[in-house]
Amino acid sequence: MRKNNFRNDAEAIRGMADGDMSAYRFLFDHHFTDLCNFLLIYLHSKELSEEIALEIFTFIWEKRQTLQIKVTFKSFLFSSAKNRAISLYRKEQKKMFTTIDFGQSVFNDDSSSQQLMENNELREIINTAINKLPEKSKQIYQLAWEENFSHKEIAEKLGITPKTVENHVGIALRKLRESLKPYYQQIFMLLLAQFFIN
Numbered sequence: 666m667r668k669n670n671f672r673n674d675a676e677a678i679r680g681m682a683d684g685d686m687s688a689y690r691f692l693f694d695h696h697f698t699d700l701c702n703f704l705l706i707y708l709h710s711k712e713l714s715e716e717i718a719l720e721i722f723t724f725i726w727e728k729r730q731t732l733q734i735k736v737t738f739k740s741f742l743f744s745s746a747k748n749r750a751i752s753l754y755r756k757e758q759k760k761m762f763t764t765i766d767f768g769q770s771v772f773n774d775d776s777s778s779q780q781l782m783e784n785n786e787l788r789e790i791i792n793t794a795i796n797k798l799p800e801k802s803k804q805i806y807q808l809a810w811e812e813n814f815s816h817k818e819i820a821e822k823l824g825i826t827p828k829t830v831e832n833h834v835g836i837a838l839r840k841l842r843e844s845l846k847p848y849y850q851q852i853f854m855l856l857l858a859q860f861f862i863n
Contacts, residue, residue: 671688674739675738676688677689678734678738681729689726689729692738693722695815695817696742697718698816699739699742700743700746701714702834703743704718704746704749705838706838706842707747707750708750709842717749717753721745721749737813739813739815794840794841794844794845795807795841797840798836798840798841799836802834802836804823805819805833805834805837806833806837806841808822809834816830816831
């Protein structure tokens, strides 16, 4: 079966479970770039983002027969990427994390109001950075990361080419990295806090 015979991710996942490499290739071709771009926001390294994305897809192929995906495939990928990014960050910042008791110092009653305020301020910083994007790049960014549209779906929705979508995603990522670079540590802390809460 050729990859363009798969109608959607769910069908490809079933084919991959049976060992169909073209089904795996379908999933890889449709999601690898989006996964790399998602990781790039947090890892700030194209090479590392691609390496982690490849690790995730390798894991998916190795576990294809027992893999259980209860959400959309894209959500599964992004969740896996978030967990991997957190794991990397924790290893790099081991000394800092050993001084934090997540059961008490981050989430106890005495600090919850301060933590909420800091998280809200950080979200406001992120939202401000997004709002400063060029209008078309902002629209495409929101479709990709807030509504989970693929590049192909965005292109069809907006009547533009997938290459144009990719260019605007690149613009958005560069500008967001420039704007948010001073806040990377706080962004990871917020991401980590959400991981433990969820």
